[in-house]
Amino acid sequence: MKTADPELMRAINRFTVLDTIRRHGPISRVEISERSQLSTTTVSAITGSLLDDGLILTRHEGDIRNAAARGRPRVMLELNPDAVRVVGAKIAAHHMVFVVTNFCGEVISQLSLPIRVNRQPIAVIADLIEDGIRRCVVDAGLALDDIASVCIGFPGVVEHRSGLVRSSPILSEPDVDFAAEMTNRLHVATIVESDSHAITLAHHWFGKGRDLDDMVLVSLEQTLGLGVLHRGQLFRGAGGLSHNLGDLMMGNGLSETVRLAAVAGENAILGANMQETRFADAVRLGRGMTMAQALIAGEDNSMIMAATRAGEAVGIAVANIVTLFGPPRVIIVGSSLSLGEIFLHALADAYRTAIPSSIREIAELVFDASAEEMWAQGAAVVALCELYESPWGTTGPAPAPRTQA
Template sequence: MKTADPELMRAMNRLSVLDAIRRHGPISRVEISERTELSTTTVSAITGSLLDDGLILTRHEGDIRNAAARGRPRVMLELNPAAARVVGAKITASRMVFVVTDFCGDVLSTLTLPIRIDRQPISVIADLIEDGVRRCVVDAELSLKDVHSVCLGLPGVIEHRTGRIRFSPILKDTNVDFATEMSARLDTPTIIESDATAITLAHHWFGKARDLEDMVLISLEQTLGLGVLHEGRLFRGAGGLSHNLGDLVLGMGPDGVVRLSSQAGEQAILADQRGDGAFAEAVKLGRGMAHAQALIKAEDSQLLTAAIRAGEAIGLSIANIVTLFAPPRVILVGTSLALGAPFLKSLGQAYALAIPPSLQGVSELVFDDSNDEFWARGAAAVALYELYESPWSTTGPAH
């Protein structure tokens, strides 16, 4: 039988201990051992190393100055907020949102730039992102030398391990080695991540999946993304590939393969309104769904039809995902939720019809309207996640 890689096991154990301290701290070593199912000897060795590297701090529970108190005070452990700073970003066609966080994931500064980057040359997009990162870092009263890592969340198909963007609707180029480009510009390790994966981790760390080790998230934005969390870890495909749910095949039609994006993608929903001058301008400014919401309230027949069609397609897709993974919770996020009652009603009805009887009641559907800063904080969490896994020395993460 093949044994596990010792370095990998050490990294996994280290991550497990740090995550337990992040989620439950201040926490004792005994409690860490119970929560992680690691031996007290292993926990003591890991926490000793973490203390040496300044990643965690001790806190004494009780008054150590009170000699009359019985027993010794408990030594509790918590993360050191100042151990590292990271930058997270959500990059869309019409805006860029940046956050700087400390080692605990608490936000130190935010910056939103309503700049249309859709189909700009990659060099221009890189310039704009670089400026945004630098400005947000300065707003946190830091310099880039104080930042350990940057994570940029973008829509599309992202190869996490290499930082290559295979496809993104906001880029006219494909197979872009964006991690190398941005790491060189910022002189800081830069991670490229699917925005859907980033907000999946945001919900696990800070949001509506904090109580779960397994969940699925579906993002309904310019692209249809899928995030999967299994046993507290992000699940990715070969090479760290993100999951583009919009490419899911629903069946065959007169023109060939019918994919989910052709029924429920933002472009498909808004397609019939492109001739409307005001609507076209709203789409360019990234406000297409907000404008569509107003038209649906006014009972625009074309948009009502598109919203119902999209809801049905998403409902069927969720039923298929639940059939495959049976997660306790499916979180839906993104701008398409602005389509409101017609979309949500058709989604719910299609899901109820398609879910197998044996799986009824297994998965809870949760709808979330998190703002862009929360998505960017998820990207920061991805950067922190990788720092938690990294071996450290007294000078920082040893890559």
């Protein structure tokens, strides 16, 4: 029988200890052992190393100056927020959002640039992202040399392990090695991730999934994304591949099959009114959903029908996801939520109809209009999760070599 890779086990245990301190600190070593189910010997060895590297700090509970106090003060452990700074970014069709965070994932500075990104040449997009990162770092009172890692979140299909953006509506080419491009430009280790995975981790650390280690997130933006969290870790495909929910096939047979994006994607929802010049201009400027919301309020039948069809399709897709994974909570985020009650009621009704009666009460549906900076903060969390697993020393984190799928 093949034994577990000891380096992998060390990385997993290290992540577990750091994440336990992050979530429950200040916390004692005994409590870490109880919560993580790691032995006290393992916890002591890992925390000793983390203290040596300056990633965690000690805090004494009790007054060591009070001689009358019984017993020794308890030594509690907490993250050192100043140990590391990272950058997270969300890149969308019409805007870019950047944040710098500390080792706890708390935002130090943020920058939002309303600029049309989609279908620009790759070099131009890279220029814009580089400028945004540098500006956000300067706003934080830092230099790039102070940044341990950068994570850029893209819509579409991203292969996290190789650094390739397989496909994205904002890139004119497939299979772009954006991680290598930005690492060479910034001279800082840069990784890429799908924006749906980023917002999933943001909700796990700070949002609607903070109390859960298992959950599903569905993002309804220009692309339809899926994030699956199991035992506190993102589920990724081969090579760290993200999931493009919009590619899901729906229908009763090949002759009637359609991809989810063709019904529930942003382009599908807005497409019915694209002939109208004013509406087309709004879409081109990234304000299509705002215009759609106004049309629905004005009882525009074509937009109401499009929003209803989209809600029903998403509701069925969510029912299928719950049937497959049985999560306790499904968090639904993204610009499509701005369509309002027409969309939300159609989604909820379709979900209730499609979900099997045996698991009807399993999952809670939660809708959240997540702020744009939260998506970028989630990208920073992706970077932090990798640092939590990395071996450290006096020169900082040692990046693990990328392996082929």
